[in-house]
Structure formats: structure tokens, C-alpha cells
Amino acid sequence: xxxxxxxxxxxxxxxxxxxxxxxxxxxxxxxxxxxxxxxxxxxxxxxxxxxxxxxxxxxxxxxxxxxxxxxxxxxxxxxxxxxxxxxxxxxxxxxxxxxxxxxxxxxxxxxxxxxxxxxxxxxxxxxxxxxxxxxxxxxxxxxxxxxxxxxxxxxxxxxxxxxxxxxxxxxxxxxxxxxxxxxxxxxxxxxxxxxxxxxxxxxxxxxxxxxxxxxxxxxxxxxxxxxxxxxxxxxxxxxxxxxxxxxxxxxxxxxxxxxxxxxxxxxxxxxxxxxxxxxxxxxxxxxxxxxxxxxxxxxxxxxxxxxxxxxxxxxxxxxxxxxxxxxxxxxxxxxxxxxxxxxxxxxxxxxxxxxxxxxxxxxxxxxxxxxxxxxxxxxxxxxxxxxxxxxxxxxxxxxxxxxxxxxxxxxxxxxxxxxxxxxxxxxxxxxxxxxxxxxxxxxxxxxxxxxxxxxxxxxxxxxxxxxxxxxxxxxxxxxxxxxxxxxxxxxxxxxxxxxxxxxxxxxxxxxxxxxxxxxxxxxxxxxxxxxxxxxxxxxxxxxxxxxxxxxxxxxxxxxxxxxxxxxxxxxxxxxxxxxxxxxxxxxxxxxxxxxxxxxxxxxxxxxxxxxxxxxxxxxxxxxxxxxxxxxxxxxxxxxxxxxxxxxxxxxxxxxxxxxxxxxxxxxxxxxxxxxxxxxxxxxx
Amino acid sequence: xxxxxxxxxxxxxxxxxxxxxxxxxxxxxxxxxxxxxxxxxxxxxxxxxxxxxxxxxxxxxxxxxxxxxxxxxxxxxxxx
Numbered sequence: 195x196x197x198x199x200x201x202x203x204x205x206x207x208x209x210x211x212x213x214x215x216x217x218x219x220x221x222x223x224x225x226x227x228x229x230x231x232x233x234x235x236x237x238x239x240x241x242x243x244x245x246x247x248x249x250x251x252x253x254x255x256x257x258x259x260x261x262x263x264x265x266x267x268x269x270x271x272x273x274x275x276x277x278x279x280x281x282x283x284x285x286x287x288x289x290x291x292x293x294x295x296x297x298x299x300x301x302x303x304x305x306x307x308x309x310x311x312x313x314x315x316x317x318x319x320x321x322x323x324x325x326x327x328x329x330x331x332x333x334x335x336x337x338x339x340x341x342x343x344x345x346x347x348x349x350x351x352x353x354x355x356x357x358x359x360x361x362x363x364x365x366x367x368x369x370x371x372x373x374x375x376x377x378x379x380x381x382x383x384x385x386x387x388x389x390x391x392x393x394x395x396x397x398x399x400x401x402x403x404x405x406x407x408x409x410x411x412x413x414x415x416x417x418x419x420x421x422x423x424x425x426x427x428x429x430x431x432x433x434x435x436x437x438x439x440x441x442x443x444x445x446x447x448x449x450x451x452x453x454x455x456x457x458x459x460x461x462x463x464x465x466x467x468x469x470x471x472x473x474x475x476x477x478x479x480x481x482x483x484x485x486x487x488x489x490x491x492x493x494x495x496x497x498x499x500x501x502x503x504x505x506x507x508x509x510x511x512x513x514x515x516x517x518x519x520x521x522x523x524x525x526x527x528x529x530x531x532x533x534x535x536x537x538x539x540x541x542x543x544x545x546x547x548x549x550x551x552x553x554x555x556x557x558x559x560x561x562x563x564x565x566x567x568x569x570x571x572x573x574x575x576x577x578x579x580x581x582x583x584x585x586x587x588x589x590x591x592x593x594x595x596x597x598x599x600x601x602x603x604x605x606x607x608x609x610x611x612x613x614x615x616x617x618x619x620x621x622x623x624x625x626x627x628x629x630x631x632x633x634x635x636x637x638x639x640x641x642x643x644x645x646x647x648x649x650x651x652x653x654x655x656x657x658x659x660x661x662x663x664x665x666x667x668x669x670x671x672x673x674x675x676x677x678x679x680x681x682x683x684x685x686x687x688x689x690x691x692x693x694x695x696x697x698x699x700x701x702x703x704x705x706x707x708x709x710x711x712x713x714x715x716x717x718x719x720x721x722x723x724x725x726x727x728x729x730x731x732x733x734x735x736x737x738x739x740x741x742x743x744x745x746x747x748x749x750x751x752x753x754x755x756x757x758x759x760x761x762x763x764x765x766x767x768x769x770x771x772x773x774x775x776x777x778x779x780x781x782x783x784x785x786x787x788x789x790x791x792x793x794x795x796x797x798x799x800x801x802x803x804x805x806x807x808x809x810x811x812x813x814x815x816x817x818x819x820x821x822x823x824x825x826x827x828x829x830x831x832x833x834x835x836x837x838x839x840x841x842x843x844x845x846x847x848x849x850x851x852x853x854x855x856x857x858x859x860x861x862x863x864x865x866x867x868x869x870x871x872x873x874x875x876x877x878x
Numbered sequence: 879x880x881x882x883x884x885x886x887x888x889x890x891x892x893x894x895x896x897x898x899x900x901x902x903x904x905x906x907x908x909x910x911x912x913x914x915x916x917x918x919x920x921x922x923x924x925x926x927x928x929x930x931x932x933x934x935x936x937x938x939x940x941x942x943x944x945x946x947x948x949x950x951x952x953x954x955x956x957x958x
Contacts, residue, residue: 663942
């Protein structure tokens with residue numbers, strides 16, 4: 195026999211650890227239709243005759259929904275026809291904040307489900323000076339109570355035994371609702387009341403007409419919640435005690451240091467620096483490897499299959515396209531490893547606490563810091579990490595401005611341009627001017643993000659009052675299993691969600707870049723031979739000429755030349771226009787494509803060679819192409835423009851809206867264009 | 879007296895919440911008339927506040943704390 199079990203609990207109680215321990219790797223992450231709340235399901239064997247499907251519902255504090263997460267839980271628990279409607283609910287709590295955890299427990303139990311209460315972190319009992327009497331607690335609550343520790347594995351067999359007895363569970367409510375309002379609740383049960391107070395309609399629940407005004411409802415809700423706490427308090431008085439003197443100690447000292455006005459910020463800064471250093475240096479090796487493997491695979495496919503359009507598509511479009519998705523995996527996995535560690539350890543809440551006041555004038559909250567700062571590595575995992583911002587407006591604004599942060603793919607572009615137009619001088623005797631400009635570029639990215647957020651705050655109206663109410667979880671040692679699970683989960687979400695769009699767009703860009711009209715593109719070799727003094731060119735140089743000619747006459751080249759008038763006010767000629775346009779596939783492509791356009795492709799792409807060649811490039815009037823005006827114009831364009839198709843794809847997935855994705859693209863590119871134009875014309 | 883007037887280390891009992899301006903979530907987090915609150919720390923820039931409500935840690939902004947009426951427990955830092 196197979197039953198369905200829902201796991202419900204507050205955030206920070208280790209609910210997902212319980213889920214991981216019960217299901218092992220036997221789990222699946224899906225999405226709730228239309229929203230980006232992950233739905234995780236898994237399978238486990240309860241005993242020889244009983245199997246179970248586990249549903250890990252989002253962490254919530256109460257059944258009165260304030261966020262998407264809470265709505266999902268309510269919908270699952272209300273509708274008997276829901277695919278995931280459970281036979282039994284396991285409420286996960288933890289030893290330290292049991293009182294707060296039990297509020298949700300009583301609400302779930304009062305819905306009439308068989309409930310098992312799993313109190314996690316039992317290994318912390320002695321350390322925290324906590325004493326619990328599970329037997330007595332079980333009697334008073336009318337439900338099986340099991341002390342578990344996902345860290346030591348304690349209590350998990352007992353949890354399964356308790357689950358197996360679900361049919362005999364006591365389903366009487368904990369709270370007598372008539373103690374809240376004797377008149378109203380004489381004829382209304384808890385389920386009906388919840389539907390009434392949510393103004394929502396759920397299958398199978400008929401709500402009677404009544405005369406409650408919205409403020410009556412709010413008053414009753416408050417009274418109900420306070421009553422629940424009173425009942426819980428009375429139960430805990432006899433079954434739970436905590437020796438306050440034991441609880442604090444080093445935790446309090448850690449708090450004083452980590453949230454200190456100087457040390458707090460300094461430590462945060464150093465941690466972030468270490469994280470990015472790790473993302474850069476650790477991901478470089480697997481990324482190079484992936485790059486190499488896909489290049490080999492692409493060459494192999496090209497050689498092994500019979501020549502033709504299909505092979506070309508496979509070898510030059512599909513394989514590199516997949517490679518373009520896979521290449522992001524190391525960065526995503528590493529970033530989420532750090533985020534998981536910082537979150538599991540309890541440090542992340544302290545970051546929110548430190549940064550909230552600073553972020554608020556910009557329509558952001560303390561929770562926006564991690565996505566914004568992570569954007570320095572790559573916007574894709576950064577935008578994904580905005581998910582734990584509950585306030586929809588703050589989350590949207592955060593995602594919209596995150597791509598302004600200078601991502602690592604922009605570095606090669608900046609390096610080339612800066613070495614072209616910024617002289618190698620020192621200012622104040624010891625600061626390299628080039629390095630200084632690079633720093634300014636990073637600063638500019640953050641500034642644009644903050645100003646953009648401030649503007650968006652004015653434009654996007656607040657639907658709900660913004661508030662910050664977060665727990666400050668105790669510091670704990672992160673569990674490796676959970677960290678690994680988060681890494682796998684986020685990586686999978688990226689590959690499945692944005693991967694398809696990235697692949698499709700890469701193939702499109704490849705097609706436009708490698709195809710062109712037959713009379714020019716198709717006859718590249720002849721055209722080059724006709725038009726140029728080719729006799730004295732070496733084989734390699736000739737090949738480069740042909741490649742350059744091909745890129746120029748391909749559809750994308752035509753598009754670039756066609757778009758040149760648009761870019762002319764920014765100081766770009768058709769070559770730069772093509773490079774800018776194609777770099778929408780990925781920023782780092784800019785340098786490679788310029789190399790191709792300047793016919794130095796096959797002779798190595800070392801930056802010095804490209805810089806030398808670019809420095810020689812002249813305008814028709816004989817002035818250098820890459821002067822200060824064009825250089826600054828390019829830097830500003832790259833600082834502000836929407837970076838790459840992958841970012842567009844992930845925005846579409848995370849906002850679930852083309853509208854905001856397009857608004858972001860237009861806004862960023864518009865800002866890039868205008869600022870580049872102003873700078874060019876001012877400096878010219 | 880209101881919650882935002884507490885000094886770090888001081889304890890008080892919640893007397894009244896101005897619920898017209900406060901979310902239900904505050905009550906759900908355990909803060910309602912009768913709860914004991916202790917201000918642990920203020921963030922370096924004076925906001926938000928790190929509190930303990932009946933022993934459970936909670937962080938809230940100053941604008942919210944200003945709507946929470948409390949009564950100072952006068953044994954304060956000396957006893958428990």
C-alpha cells in the first residue's frame with residue numbers, strides 16, 4: 195500500500211533535512227503551475243507493507259497565507275482532489291522554538307488530518323539546556339510526538355513507526371473555536387472559517403453567507419491566533435522547560451561580533467570576497483574543461499557524420515549551444531554551495547540584519563544583498579537566488595537590477611578596451627590608472643543597480659506593505675547532505691528552466707552568424723580573391739580574410755551593418771556594431787568576434803595581438819578608431835546593457851513574465867545607449 | 879512606552895499592538911499582549927532590531943517596533 199505524506203513546518207526547522215533523510219536521493223523537484231515555488235516529492239518505505247510518497251511543502255509560519263509559499267500549502271491541504279492531498283501530515287518542529295512551531299501544528303491538526311509531530315535537532319537538547327517530555331506532550335496534543343535529529347539520525351526509525359500508525363490517529367481539534375467567539379463558531383468549523391477568512395474558494399467547502407466585515411475577520415483571526423498560543427503555552431508549561439543561562443554563551447558573543455558596526459561589515463566584506471574568489475578560481479578549471487570537451491565533441495561530430503546541413507547544425511549549432519548551458523554549471527553550483535552554507539550556518543540572517551537599513555531607501559531589503567553581490571560572478575545564479583525574498587515587489591526590483599552588477603563575462607571586454615584607451619599611468623604615485631578605471635566600472639555597476647532600484651521603486655506600486663520579520667536562527671554547523679542537495683537542485687532548475695531558451699537562442703545566433711546570401715557569403719573565397727591583393731598573403735592570412743568576409747556577409751553581419759546607423763552616434767563602425775550585437779550570445783564573444791573581423795582569428799587570440807591590431811584601426815578620416823571617446827562609450831554600453839540571452843532566459847523563468855523581462859531589456863539597453871552616446875559626443 | 883524605546887538588554891511585556899498598521903504575521907511569530915520581549919541588539923545603523931520574544935529570536939524594523947506598546951520590566955539587567 196502507498197500513502198501520501200505532506201511535510202509541513204516553519205522555515206529553519208530542518209524540514210528539508212528530514213525530507214532528505216527519509217527519501218535519500220529518491221526525489222524530484224517540480225514547479226507549482228505558474229509560480230516559482232519548488233515542489234519536491236520523494237519516495238520512501240515506511241515498513242514492509244507500507245510505502246509512501248513524501249511531499250515537501252514550502253516552509254511557512256501559519257496557514258493564513260501571506261506569500262505564494264503559504265498559498266501553495268493551503269491549496270494542497272484543502273482540496274481532496276489535489277494530486278498531493280495527503281493521508282497524513284508530518285509537522286516538523288525544532289527543540290528551541292517549539293512554541294512558535296506548534297502554532298502551525300495546531301492549525302494543521304484542526305483541519306482534521308492525522309498528524310505526527312517530529313521535533314528536530316534533538317541533539318541540541320543538552321547544549322541548549324532544554325527538557326522535553328515527549329510522552330506527556332503527545333497526550334496533550336493528541337498526536338504522536340517523535341524527537342529526531344537529522345544530524346545524528348536519532349529518532350528516524352521511530353518517526354517511521356509513528357507514521358505507520360496513521361490510521362489510528364486522534365483527529366480531534368486542539369483549539370475549541372467557540373472559545374474565540376461562541377456565537378460565530380457554533381455552526382462554523384475550522385476549515386470553513388479558513389476559507390471564509392481567506393476570501394478564497396476551495397473545492398468541497400461551502401461558505402455560508404454571514405455579516406462579518408473585513409475588520410471583524412481580522413479581529414477574529416488575531417483572537418484565534420492568540421488563543422492558540424495560550425493553549426500551546428499551557429501545554430508547554432508542563433512538558434517543556436529551558437534553562438536560559440545555558441542557551442546563550444558563545445552564540446551571543448558571535449552575534450555581537452558578526453553584527454558589529456565595524457567588524458560585522460568587515461567580516462561580511464571578506465566573506466563575500468572569498469566567495470567570489472572561489473567562484474572565479476574554482477570554476478575556471480571545470481569551465482575550461484567543459485569548453486574543451488564540447489569543442490572536441492563538436493569537431494568529432496563534424497568529422498564523424500556525413501557532410502551536410504544536418505551535421506553542420508549538430509556540430510556547430512546544437513553541440514556548442516548545449517555547451518553554452520553546461521558551461522554555467524560550475525559557477526551556479528559553487529555559488530549555491532556558498533549560499534547554502536551561509537544559510538544553514540545561520541549567518542545569512544545576520545547579513546540581512548546588517549544590510550537592511552542601507553538597502554531600504556532603494557526599494558530593496560536586506561535580503562536583496564546576496565543576489566546583488568552574487569551578480570558580480572554571474573547574473574544567472576544571482577537572479578535565481580532572489581527567490582527567498584518574500585515581498586513580491588522587493589523580489590522583482592532585485593531581479594530587475596541584478597544584471598547591472600558587473601558579471602565576470604564582462605572582464606575580457608573591459609580589459610581589452612581599457613588597455614586600448616586608458617594610458618598606463620599611475621595616479622597619486624602608486625595607483626595604476628587602468629586598474630582604477632576597472633574599479634570604477636565595478637562601482638558603476640552597483641551604482642546603476644541602486645539607482646535603477648530607486649527608480650523602479652517609484653514606478654512599481656506597492657501592493658502590500660513592506661515589512662521585515664525574520665527569525666535569527668542559532669548558529670549551526672552546516673550539514674553536507676543539505677548543501678549538496680541545494681547545489682544539485684539549483685543546477686537542475688537552471689538547466690531545465692533556462693537551458694532550453696539558451697539553447698534555442700544560441701542555435702538561432704549560430705544560424706545567423708554562419709549563413710548568408712549565396713552570392714556573397716556563399717562565394718566568400720572567390721570574392722576575397724577578386725577583391726584583394728592576395729598573392730602575397732600566406733595560407734593562414736588568406737583563411738583569416740575569408741573568415742572575416744564571411745562574418746561580414748552573414749545574416750548577422752548584414753544585421754550588424756544594417757544596424758550601424760543606430761550605433762553611429764555612439765562612435766561604432768560596422769565592425770564594432772557586429773561585435774556588440776553578437777556579444778548578446780555571451781559577453782566574452784565580443785573579443786573573439788572582433789578578432790575574426792580584424793582577420794586575426796587563426797593566429798591566436800592573445801589579447802596583446804588584438805590590442806595591437808585594434809590600436810592601428812583607423813576611421814575613414816585617418817583618426818584612430820579606438821580613441822578615448824569610443825572606448826568610454828563602449829565601456830559604458832557594456833556596463834549598462836542587458837548582458838546576454840541567458841540572463842533574459844532566466845528572467846523569463848523566474849518572473850514568469852515576458853512583460854518584465856522585456857521592460858528590463860529595453861530599460862537597460864536604453865540606458866546603455868543614451869549614456870554611451872552622451873559620453874562619446876562629450877569626449878569627441 | 880513603545881518597543882523601539884527599549885535599550886539593549888532591557889526586558890518588557892507587550893501590552894498592546896496597533897493592529898491597524900501591523901501584519902498578522904507579527905502575532906503569528908509570537909508577539910502579542912502578554913509576551914515578554916527583550917531587546918538584544920540594534921543593527922549598526924539603528925535599525926532593524928534583534929529581539930527575543932518569549933525566548934524566541936526575531937528581527938523587526940523600527941517602524942514596526944514603534945507600533946508595539948510595552949511595559950518595562952524593572953528588574954531589567956540585574957535579575958532574571
